[in-house]
Every structure is written in structure tokens, then in C-alpha cells.
């Protein structure tokens with residue numbers, strides 16, 4: 245089955261996974277789980293892209309678009325970390341967008357389905373597009389990526405961190421109730437594996453001035469002895485984020501589920 249057929253065949257799974265953010269009762273379960281289990285990972289992901297952006301381009305990003313931003317936790321962190329930058333969060337749920345807007349006054353929040361990007365948004369450019377723990381939810385990821393390419397500045401990256409369908413048994417370990425198990429089960433079922441993501445990126449980046457990388461290690465998915473890995477590992481903020489995740493976990497819950505890290509990079513030759 246090629247990637248187009250695969251995307252089509254997983255549509256019902258992605259639809260079911262989305263219901264956990266639309267239905268009131270299910271949303272309470274997903275919010276409680278995410279608040280407890282993903283806060284540390286979020287900080288690590290943000291520090292990773294800030295550091296990698298600097299490695300690639302020699303300066304901090306000045307604009308970040310957070311797709312599926314939830315209650316704005318990432319944007320709040322970024323507002324402190326890169327003050328004076330343009331920060332925009334989009335989420336399909338107007339409830340979470342209201343919470344996010346109260347939480348961070350200095351950012352723009354938009355209640356919208358990211359698959360229906362409007363004209364206002366399409367006229368903007370961003371240095372970083374961050375898609376954290378929601379890539380498996382979109383109805384048409386192929387079209388979404390193509391739309392997002394139009395929003396990239398000349399020195400830009402898209403950083404996608406998401407579940408790896410093949411690691412579901414590690415993820416299910418962190419659940420504290422049957423409802424949470426159902427939630428996590430549905431999220432894993434809708435997610436991709438590494439080969440599928442690679443095939444998707446080969447397909448969407450062909451004939452474009454874009455490169456991509458996909459991996460599963462804790463630090464940006466980069467292999468332990470790669471140049472990318474060594475370029476990141478000396479960064480103090482990143483080290484602090486890794487330390488804080490490892491301290492958060494007790495020996496019984498020590499397993500951190502393997503995530504997939506995808507980078508799409510636009511670096512125009514000068």
C-alpha cells in the first residue's frame with residue numbers, strides 16, 4: 245500500500261482520535277491525561293527546536309505558529325523564552341482558545357480548523373511551525389503540509405512531534421484509568437510509524453527546496469552519534485529540559501514512550 249492509500253485507509257482512525265477533543269466528556273479525559281503526562285515533553289520539544297533553529301540559521305526564530313495549540317501552554321513558555329517574537333496559536337476548539345488567550349496576552353490565538361486556513365493566515369510567514377502531539381488527528385495531512393509550506397519564511401522549519409504507532413504498549417503504561425486507556429489507544433491507532441512519515445515527506449517535498457529528517461531518539465529524533473545530535477547536546481536549556489523529564493518519572497513509571505520527531509527544513513542558499 246503506498247502512502248496515499250495508507251492515508252486514506254487510516255481516515256476513520258483519525259476521525260475517532262479527533263472525537264477526544266470535540267466531545268465534552270472525552271475532552272475532560274484527554275485534557276487531564278495531557279496535563280499530567282505531556283508537560284515535560286512539551287518543554288523538551290520547544291527547547292529542541294529553539295536550539296536546532298539556532299544551529300541551522302545562527303539566530304533565534306522571530307515567529308512561531310503552534311498548530312493544535314490546546315490551552316496555549318507552549319505559547320506561554322515561548323513568550324518568556326523568545327520575548328518580542330510573533331506567536332500565533334490555532335486550535336479547532338473555541339473553549340481551549342479562550343483559555344489560551346487569557347493565559348498569554350502577548351500572543352494571537354485563532355479558533356479555527358487548521359485544515360481550513362483562511363486568507364488572513366495565508367498572508368503570514370513563520371520561522372517555525374510547531375505541530376505537537378496532534379499530527380495524527382488531521383483529516384488530510386498531505387494537503388495540510390502543502391498549505392503550510394506557503395507559510396514558511398526564507399529560513400524556516402516545521403517541527404512535528406507525535407506518537408509512534410509502533411510504541412503504543414509503552415504509551416498505554418502511563419494510563420491511570422480505563423477511559424485514559426481508550427483515549428491513548430485511539431491516539432496511537434491514528435498515528436503514523438517512521439516509514440509512513442518518511443514516505444509522506446518524500447512525496448510532499450519532491451521538487452521543492454525543502455529537506456526533511458525523521459527519527460525517534462529523545463533529542464530531536466537524531467541518532468546518538470550524528471552531527472545534529474552533537475550540535476544540540478551541549479545546549480544548557482536543552483540539558484535542563486532532559487533532566488527535568490527524567491526527574492519527573494518515578495522508577496515505576498520510568499518508561500518515556502518513544503515519539504517520532506520530524507523536521508522539514510527550508511534553507512535558501514544565499
Ligand SMILES: C[S@@+](CC[C@H](N)C(=O)[O-])C[C@H]1O[C@@H](n2cnc3c(N)ncnc32)[C@H](O)[C@@H]1O
Pocket residue numbers: 262265278282286311312313314315317334335336337340356357358359375376377378381382383
Ligand atoms: C493532544 S492536544 C495537543 C495540544 C498541544 N499541541 C500540546 O502539545 O499540548 C491536540 C489538540 O489539537 C487540536 N486539533 C485537532 N484537530 C484540529 C484541527 N483540524 N485544527 C485545529 N486544531 C485541531 C485539538 O482541539 C487539541 O486541542
